[in-house]
Amino acid sequence: MPQLATKKDCTGCSACKQVCPKHCISMCEDAVGVVLPSIDTSLCIECKACERACPALNAPEFKSPRSSFAAWATDKEIRRISASGGIASAIYKYVADNDGFSIGAVTDDEFRVKIKSFTLQDQDAIRNSKYTFSDAQEIYHMLRPAVKAGDLVVLIGLPCQTAGYRKYLGDHDNVIYIDLICHGVTPNSYLRQHIKSLETQLNIDAHRLSFRAPEKGTANYYFTLYGKDRDILYSKRSADGEKYNLAFHRSYSYRENCYHCHYARRERCSDITIGDYHGLGEMAPCDFSDENVSVILVNTSKGEAFVKRLADSGLIEIHCRPTDEPIKGDLQLQRPSPKTCERIDFEKYIEKYGGDFETAIDKVLLLKARRERITFFRQLPRRIIRKILKMLKLR
Numbered sequence: 458m459p460q461l462a463t464k465k466d467c468t469g470c471s472a473c474k475q476v477c478p479k480h481c482i483s484m485c486e487d488a489v490g491v492v493l494p495s496i497d498t499s500l501c502i503e504c505k506a507c508e509r510a511c512p513a514l515n516a517p518e519f520k521s522p523r524s525s526f527a528a529w530a531t532d533k534e535i536r537r538i539s540a541s542g543g544i545a546s547a548i549y550k551y552v553a554d555n556d557g558f559s560i561g562a563v564t565d566d567e568f569r570v571k572i573k574s575f576t577l578q579d580q581d582a583i584r585n586s587k588y589t590f591s592d593a594q595e596i597y598h599m600l601r602p603a604v605k606a607g608d609l610v611v612l613i614g615l616p617c618q619t620a621g622y623r624k625y626l627g628d629h630d631n632v633i634y635i636d637l638i639c640h641g642v643t644p645n646s647y648l649r650q651h652i653k654s655l656e657t658q659l660n661i662d663a664h665r666l667s668f669r670a671p672e673k674g675t676a677n678y679y680f681t682l683y684g685k686d687r688d689i690l691y692s693k694r695s696a697d698g699e700k701y702n703l704a705f706h707r708s709y710s711y712r713e714n715c716y717h718c719h720y721a722r723r724e725r726c727s728d729i730t731i732g733d734y735h736g737l738g739e740m741a742p743c744d745f746s747d748e749n750v751s752v753i754l755v756n757t758s759k760g761e762a763f764v765k766r767l768a769d770s771g772l773i774e775i776h777c778r779p780t781d782e783p784i785k786g787d788l789q790l791q792r793p794s795p796k797t798c799e800r801i802d803f804e805k806y807i808e809k810y811g812g813d814f815e816t817a818i819d820k821v822l823l824l825k826a827r828r829e830r831i832t833f834f835r836q837l838p839r840r841i842i843r844k845i846l847k848m849l850k851l852r
């Protein structure tokens with residue numbers, strides 16, 4: 458029987474399912490909501506095509522970035538409403554203007570996130586970050602025909618997804634692989650449970666969601682639910698106690714593989730990498746605002762030519778930066794998200810309560826608060842002594 462990647466390494470990219478000649482692999486949620494492949498052993502002919510297609514079992518080629526840019530979309534409105542500099546939207550516009558093919562993440566009516574073909578969706582739906590697992594299963598069958606047609610094909614996705622597409626398609630002159638810097642994804646069932654729980658508590662009917670609401674400034678990471686008429690029904694951030702945000706931004710609730718991520722490193726397996734620009738100005742002065750600025754890492758000569766074409770088209774503005782600056786600024790370009798004690802608590806509770814996100818996160822936050830109280834009282838005598846000594850010194 459084929460030995461697919463285990464939960465520690467499987468990213469749920471579904472490349473294994475796509476290559477199975479017997480269609481005997483399905484992607485299913487396990488007991489805690491993590492999407493993993495499952496093989497119907499009665500149909501499997503043991504050809505092992507699935508093992509060969511798996512980027513977790515067969516490491517892709519990684520390349521160190523050759524240059525870094527601070528960049529943003531020249532369209533001010535796109536820049537304002539995008540997660541960072543609106544580079545993804547500018548790329549979509551470039552691809553559309555050149556009759557190309559592209560893909561992106563879209564949230565459906567049930568708050569599942571799926572990878573869709575850009576040409577079938579409007580810009581609004583595909584823009585901005587969705588901080589949850591996105592399901593790429595439906596896009597694969599469109600990839601080979603798009604590549605064969607010979608037009609420009611630009612595949613934007615999380616690094617693990619990009620690795621899956623690349624393993625499936627191989628390298629072609631007309632295909633540009635673009636990955637996002639990523640610190641992990643939360644199983645989508647947690648997001649759906651959280652929204653349902655908010656709807657019940659607040660007696661609201663959510664129609665849309667943003668993880669970085671433009672109304673509040675996308676850099677402030679407001680988790681926002683909208684009604685039918687795009688009216689804001691709920692909008693909170695981690696500092697206000699927003700539980701999904703806390704679990705996501707503090708790395709408590711990711712898929713297990715995210716803590717062992719093969720792609721959270723300097724070397725990339727894409728032509729270009731985009732993300733928020735962290736650490737801007739730390740290695741060289743810059744004479745522009747750091748608000749809504751994206752980073753572009755150029756990893757291949759094909760990527761370099763593509764960025765030049767984008768800049769020449771006038772859709773983006775780019776500023777060359779020291780290559781190491783954004784890498785030093787973002788831990789996700791150095792190592793995977795660490796397993797904190799809250800993550801370990803989360804793992805325990807999510808198992809214990811059968812994938813019930815709301816109960817698990819409540820327990821984790823309660824335990825964290827208790828731990829912090831204990832630490833506070835333990836450190837109190839030392840703090841008092843320090844304060845007294847300081848006062849005595851001042852005299």
Ligand SMILES: Cc1cc2nc3c(=O)[nH]c(=O)nc-3n(C[C@H](O)[C@H](O)[C@H](O)COP(=O)(O)OP(=O)(O)OC[C@H]3O[C@@H](n4cnc5c(N)ncnc54)[C@H](O)[C@@H]3O)c2cc1C
Nearest residue numbers: 539540541542543544545561562585587591639640732733
């Ligand atoms: C789960 C996740 C974690 C991230 N972690 C970091 C990080 O640690 N550091 C950092 O610098 N940047 C991170 N980013 C990237 C960041 O949020 C922005 O997407 C990036 O700066 C590009 O912004 P933009 O303004 O150019 O485009 P945006 O308008 O944000 O466009 C985003 C692009 O990302 C795609 N996308 C959005 N959500 C998903 C998803 N769930 N799965 C696949 N594709 C998706 C969209 O289709 C679009 O192509 C993360 C993104 C995601 C989705």
